[in-house]
Amino acid sequence: MKNHFSVFAGMIFSACMFVAAFANAQSGLPASDSIRLNQLGFYPKAPKTAIILTDRPQKFTIQAVNGKTIFSGTLTPSAKPDLSGRTIYLADFSTLQQAGNYVLNVPDANYSYPFAVNIDIHQKVAAAAIKGFYYQRASIPLLEKYAGKWTRPAGHMGNDVLVHPSAATGQRPAGSIISVPRGWYDAGDYNSYIVNSGITMGTLFSLYEDFPAHMKTVALNIPESNNQLPDVLDECLWNLRWMLAMQDPNDGGVYNKLTNASFDGMIMPDKAVMPRYVVQKGTAATLDFAAVMAQASRILKPFEKQVPGLADSCLKAAVSAWQWALASPKMAYNQDAMNKQFEPKVVTGGYGDGRFDDEFDWAAAELYITTKDEAYLKNLALNNIRLSIPSWSQVRMLAYYSLLRNRGSLTSSLKPVIPVLSDKLTAFADSLSNPATLSAYQTAMGRSARDFNWGSSSNAANQGIALINAYLLTKNKQCLNAALANLDYLLGRNGTSYSLVTGFGHKPIMHPHHRQSVADGVVDPVPGLLSGGPNPSQQDKVPLPTKIPNRALSDNDQAYASNEIAINWNAPFAYLANAIEALKTSAGYTK
Template sequence: YHPSSGKQSGSLNSPKGWYDAGDYNKYVVNASFPLGQFFLLEEQYPNSVADGDLNIPESGNGISDYLDELKYEMDWVLTMQDEDGGMFHKLTTKNFEGMVMPHEATNQKYIVGKGTAASLDFAGAAAQAARIFMPYDSIYAEKCLQAAKKAYNWSLENPQLEFVNPEDISTGQYGDTNFDDEFFWATSQLFITTSDNSYLEHLKKEDIDFNYSPGDGWTKFMRFMGIFTLLENKSLLPDELYVTFREGILNTADDLTMRTKTNDYFQCVDDFQWGSNSDVLNTAMIIAQAYRLEKKPEYLTAVRQAADYILGNNAVGYSFVTGFGDNPPMFIHHRQSAADGIVDPVPGLLSGGPNKDKQDVTDGVVYPENVTPMKSWVDHEDSYASNEICLNWNSPITYILGFLEQESK
């Protein structure tokens, strides 16, 4: 344990889980929020990936390979809960490892920090997991639900505990100062899972912002994830509240769809920040929910155009997904891909995308001279600002591709 965890000694057995990005660290915030996006596909389109489809060790166990893979991450996040219900923030080394293979990344790892954001994001994901796993493993589902309740109650008692990296820790911070969106997501998931009206009373008091702003990502987009789940469960909501959520999503989707008619390459984003590809896909998720409410052809077209952008119809002429398309990225910022001795990178990983701020130029990354925001991307493994991979980028593309596969049948 790092002292920031609140414990002065000891260690924690914390196996399983996915590495978050191009590094070898694991973060509760950016495990839980992506899990919510992954879970949404399973809730809306069950068994899209059947048992045996992925040829993983769990194949043949009678459960979707997709759920088996998500459980592997959920199992890890469950280990990060303290006895009092609060969530430790991350499991990392003090500094990022070099471009080496996992078995060569041997620096000491630490349980670092504790905070409201991690606890609420976990509560949302764990409450969702309880619903999804109930038909397959009721004991595991109940474990997830009880853990979600504990994390939520801890957050009510610690509503403003912000995580900031300690002085000796330089790995991803995933910080936030406003937890309204996290509270809304966790409350929504717990209400739908439990039907407990005490959660509904909290929801009634929320003032929801339906506008999407580039960069929302893992700090704010979870409010939309809460709305998506609530809209899927109309029978549990008061009519007035349901209408508010429905109209809010439809109005936002209409605005985003209109942007595709004037923006270059027919997608919704005109402000290219860190992980801009996730902004393209998150806006597409909003439009996809609108399509589930009203089968307007223009909604489906807009979602397809977002996928087209990601897969090559963009200003740099690359597919942003490794291993797919005529011109995919070859040099992503990803340690396994850089160190495994294989020319091609690990397939199926989404590059972050154009980033006007180019934070990595101070580390020697070279972009084209006077490059425009939409072209601020380079296929170079040092470009962590434009060409890194990350869980909360792969989760919306998984949803969008699954949505299009199912809705195009």
């Protein structure tokens, strides 16, 4: 009788421990950081992997809410060590396909954070990644019906912008007051930069072009939601109209940025009232602008009734910017040199770029695709195709994506290039997704310590975009699975144990370098924003828990080198999460 009671008591204790662990994790109390997995969960028929920081192979189990074990397996060692030099272990439970809420248990590591298996597992975070841009809007109050508890007054109405001496012309002398409303705040600060808006808008527009039917179903609850435009385009228009106002109407050149002379403190937008300037025109900014406007023109053309004349205005602006860039092909933005010549000195983000061949490629490609005018091909270098993950300073890949996306409507002179470009993208994606080269965490992200630079999270997302574009060409499931694994990385299967997206997961980033989230008095940060991610270079001098590259993150609002947010990081995350949602059924993840 005593033995039976001991067994029964042990069962009760085990069940109670599970329920407590499940309840604790669901309420935000610590589960085991030694188990790393997508903290939201998994599609029923998609791959499912967790990483376990343990020193030995052992059994693992997956249990339902009632404590019942519904899956068991054995951990396997990673084929290569983590960047710390340590062997880690993998739990593969891909054959678990039953919808439900679960935790994973390993004797040495305790319980994981709870996760779900269901067909819409990424639906909310995918929408939130785009809704994050709404919270970055200038010139509009965020009302509770749209913003929830992150309501705030309007800041930076844009009707009192000064022309900086570096941007002065005869028609717009220094000190002239111009109107430049709307736009998105660039990052954790309240300034706006054309170069960074360029890659951001190009990525979001590409999301719409690649998955128009799906993106028409993504509801964001923003002020324009009932105007018969897809919400993603409505959100993009808030920034597009700001970009249009950043073009000098007298010559077509585009100002590099709209900015204070120096950064604001940790205050709300309506309290940030320092004078704002449009600053020096530049070749990179003008070409990025031309590319975005050309892409916008063809996207908006079917919506003439909703936005009359806007598609034509965008194309006209793109052509004017292109002509300015041809006349000024080497106008670099060098902030240090500018500050030696003009006052006030400007010390906000520079986004300086001294090479413009990639910007010429991108602008030429978008203008050619939209107009079919082969004159633009003279400035599109396709005799030496070089693929790399895009960034604000290297946008050539956006040209390649657009050419492949529109390959069925190109003029005959360019059609021979498409098979070459397709083969190169396929090989590039194969190198990312090759199982033999994946990181210890079984992701394309983190194969090398070089992945962990400033804004490393965007590397993971942009790798995902490359893999998805290759999948669209080839239907190679290995590419899509690798893209999904990088989404798992961003949502918790990483060296930091954090979900790198505010508001999502059981251990999300809570203290991003983001002025609104710091100053608004709300405990939770603005949701749907992607943290920059691990970066051992420590440009902000904020102490890190470790310099191991894939773990070098501090959830500290002063840690801008690893924990700021930025629109050019959110955009590829938005693409990745929404593309996976768009493809989940045809790929067999949910059937």
